[in-house]
Amino acid sequence: xxxxxxxxxxxxxxxxxxxxxxxxxxxxxxxxxxxxxxxxxxxxxxxxxxxxxxxxxxxxxxxxxxxxxxxxxxxxxxxxxxxxxxxxxxxxxxxxxxxxxxxxxxxxxxxx
Amino acid sequence: xxxxxxxxxxxxxxxxxxxxxxxxxxxxxxxxxxxxxxxxxxxx
Numbered sequence: 001x002x003x004x005x006x007x008x009x010x011x012x013x014x015x016x017x018x019x020x021x022x023x024x025x026x027x028x029x030x031x032x033x034x035x036x037x038x039x040x041x042x043x044x045x046x047x048x049x050x051x052x053x054x055x056x057x058x059x060x061x062x063x064x065x066x067x068x069x070x071x072x073x074x075x076x077x078x079x080x081x082x083x084x085x086x087x088x089x090x091x092x093x094x095x096x097x098x099x100x101x102x103x104x105x106x107x108x109x110x111x112x
Numbered sequence: 113x114x115x116x117x118x119x120x121x122x123x124x125x126x127x128x129x130x131x132x133x134x135x136x137x138x139x140x141x142x143x144x145x146x147x148x149x150x151x152x153x154x155x156x
Contacts, residue, residue: 032144034145034147036131036134036147038133038134039128039131046137046145047145048143048144051139052125053122053123053124053125054125055125055128083126084125085125086127
């Protein structure tokens with residue numbers, strides 16, 4: 001379908017999420033993170049990503065205030081939006097999905 | 113002091129912006145990141 005959107009499906013604990021593939025620059029394995037002081041707890045620090053200093057956010061900690069337990073499946077989604085690049089630690093990055101954007105429903109306003 | 117080195121100062125990027133006490137960061141020869149401290153902000 002012409003209008004299809006591709007999503008990277010990733011997991012935080014038992015919940016699966018999608019992110020627009022166009023915003024995902026790469027998916028990396030865990031690497032040594034250099035802590036940066038004076039930043040919120042969910043910011044784990046920075047990494048050297050092919051010469052670029054990239055901040056890393058623990059997404060579970062950011063959303064749910066629960067630290068990600070690191071395993072072999074843990075991945076860092078490198079997200080780029082305009083001139084901002086960040087890495088998001090997730091429990092796994094499992095699939096690429098083609099979806100019809102019209103199937104995406106907005107979050108119910110009563111939840112917001 | 114354990115040594116002296118000329119390094120390239122890199123910014124911490126758009127997301128982090130200016131972090132207190134730091135001038136930026138650099139990438140060392142072994143690929144690891146070293147944060148550069150700004151002594152001025154530490155003592156003022």
